[in-house]
Amino acid sequence: MTEVWEIDFYSRPILDERGKKLWEVLICNAERTFEFARYCAGSEANARWLQNALEEAIAAWHTQFEVSDATRPEKIRFFRRPMTAIIMRACEGAGIPAQQSRRTYAMVQWLQERSQSVYPEHPGYQPNMAPPPKFEPAPALPLPDALVGDGWSFVSLKFGDLAEMNEWDITFRDGIPLELLALDPDTAVPGLVIFSRRAIPLAGWMSGLEVASLFYEAKPAPRLLLETGLNDRWVVAPLGKADLQKEATDFERAKQSAQQVHFLAVQSGPKEESFAGFWLLQTLDLD
Numbered sequence: 001m002t003e004v005w006e007i008d009f010y011s012r013p014i015l016d017e018r019g020k021k022l023w024e025v026l027i028c029n030a031e032r033t034f035e036f037a038r039y040c041a042g043s044e045a046n047a048r049w050l051q052n053a054l055e056e057a058i059a060a061w062h063t064q065f066e067v068s069d070a071t072r073p074e075k076i077r078f079f080r081r082p083m084t085a086i087i088m089r090a091c092e093g094a095g096i097p098a099q100q101s102r103r104t105y106a107m108v109q110w111l112q113e114r115s116q117s118v119y120p121e122h123p124g125y126q127p128n129m130a131p132p133p134k135f136e137p138a139p140a141l142p143l144p145d146a147l148v149g150d151g152w153s154f155v156s157l158k159f160g161d162l163a164e165m166n167e168w169d170i171t172f173r174d175g176i177p178l179e180l181l182a183l184d185p186d187t188a189v190p191g192l193v194i195f196s197r198r199a200i201p202l203a204g205w206m207s208g209l210e211v212a213s214l215f216y217e218a219k220p221a222p223r224l225l226l227e228t229g230l231n232d233r234w235v236v237a238p239l240g241k242a243d244l245q246k247e248a249t250d251f252e253r254a255k256q257s258a259q260q261v262h263f264l265a266v267q268s269g270p271k272e273e274s275f276a277g278f279w280l281l282q283t284l285d286l287d
Contacts, residue, residue: 050090100230102212160185169274203277
């Protein structure tokens with residue numbers, strides 16, 4: 001049984017009985033069919049405690065899904081930059097590769113739910129506690145030559161069509177469990193297709209970047225940006241022409257109507273039916 005996990009380890013807006021910040025680890029799989037949560041005293045918030053919690057989560061996963069004791073998740077994704085060193089050490093100790101990523105869709109959804117319905121019920125809840133520092137993206141860089149296609153086009157698919165994505169001919173892919181997305185089947189999901197005569201090599205390079213999101217930046221200069229990894233941004237294309245700016249604005253408007261869900265695809269040409277790469281994406285507001 002192979003799957004990818006997501007983890008968050010950070011202080012919460014809660015004080016313990018001694019008036020100290022309470023920490024928490026959350027661990028889940030991408031479908032949220034497995035969830036593990038433990039509070040932690042601030043004085044114990046270190047890699048050793050986190051590794052022990054990971055081992056406890058792995059044991060619970062083995063029991064819940066009747067998985068072999070030797071099995072480990074393929075990798076575990078996390079978005080919390082200040083916790084990089086602790087999470088990396090804990091995951092290494094537990095034998096799970098850790099990856100910085102903005103593809104933590106299940107974790108962000110779970111955190112939002114707990115912030116609304118779990119933390120406020122705790123006796124130590126502090127609604128006015130200062131939030132974590134905001135996520136500051138890196139300056140956008142030109143796309144590496146290996147990722148530059150021959151052309152591109154804005155397109156759209158109905159959300160209901162994505163239910164058949166696992167049956168499509170796709171060489172490189174990464175998705176979001178559709179059950180996490182409460183969208184009507186007729187909702188238009190916008191996307192971008194990159195065309196390239198080197199479609200498979202380009203998609204292979206793209207798959208190693210942990211593709212996270214596409215968005216239109218109107219200022220200081222109109223351009224289409226790609227976010228990858230935890231902090232990288234790339235200029236897919238400058239949008240100097242008014243018609244391209246309108247298409248990009250429509251793309252952003254469609255994202256808003258689709259809970260920020262969108263996609264990136266790579267094909268060898270406009271008439272090609274198979275995909276060298278296909279990534280279902282969702283723009284997240286990460287702290």
